[in-house]
Amino acid sequence: MLEPYKTPIFNEEEALEVSRNLTEIFTRRRTIRQFSSQKPEREIVENAIDVARLSPSGANKQPWTFALIENQQIKESIRELSELEEHRFYVEKPNKKWIKDLAHIHPKKEKEFLTKAPFLIVIFYRHFDLEDDGEKSTNYYAKESAGIATGMLISALHMCGLSTLTYTPKRMQFLTQLLDRPQNERPFMLLGVGKPCPMAEVPVLSKKSLNSVLKTYL
Ligand SMILES: Cc1cc2nc3c(=O)[nH]c(=O)nc-3n(C[C@H](O)[C@H](O)[C@H](O)COP(=O)(O)O)c2cc1C
Secondary structure: OOOOOOOOOOOHHHHHHHHHHHHHHHHOOOEOOOEOOOOOOHHHHHHHHHHHOOOOOHHHOOOEEEEEEOOHHHHHHHHHHHHHHHHHHHHHOOOHHHHHHHOOOOOOOOOOHHHHOOEEEEEEEEOEEEOOOOOEEEOOOHHHHHHHHHHHHHHHHHHOOOEEEEEOOOOOOHHHHHOOOOOOEEEEEEEEEEOEOOOOOOOOOOOOOHHHHOOOOO
16 A cells, blocks of 8 residues: 655755755764763653654564663663673683774773663664564564664764764673563664763764765766
8 A cells, every 4th residue: 555755844955955964963973981960851862762763674574672771770780791791802702803993992891881871772673573373473684674773863862962872792682681571682782872971082083084985876
């Protein structure tokens, strides 16, 4: 079944203006590792998740769950288990090349942000859903879909003045159990969300230029 598509809200002139402003707005998006203790309205975060759920997905399967965590005890458990994973990564089975690449970005295995960020969001994806009769229904490109939804989520939060820290301990399976999610849900990513601390600093990094990443075929 088809229905009329509601066209975008901008005319061409406005669209050009918006597109020019977006680069400036997104140049200011940076991963923040020091959050302010001032808590943003939860509704802002929920509205950003409301945007993320509209993301495209393989065969429209929408294979995601967004776990929004404010509970301090849960944050502390997540931090404890994450730091165990970090210990494995940095001390027990160090990958020297990887650790060297991270040295100027996030060199510490202590993850204070996990207890300091006012919100944590864990994005889960599902390779399959379970139908009422117990049959498995495949979700196509589940991980890619979760990645796009997470990008939309980060963008929506940024547009509302909130910062994020994309966090990916090497093994995240403990989150399924800790957050009491079904076994077919795999953690995809963990986001720390909040206002940046007024004294927050970010590593000096350069971004590839448009010319170096864009190949135009006229
Ligand atoms: C898939 C992915 C995984 C990441 N994992 C971590 C992480 O585990 N810890 C962390 O501090 N930052 C992590 N980051 C943030 C990156 O270090 C950061 O995006 C990159 O250095 C560029 O900086 P910017 O986001 O400020 O532009 C991750 C980012 C992505 C996209």
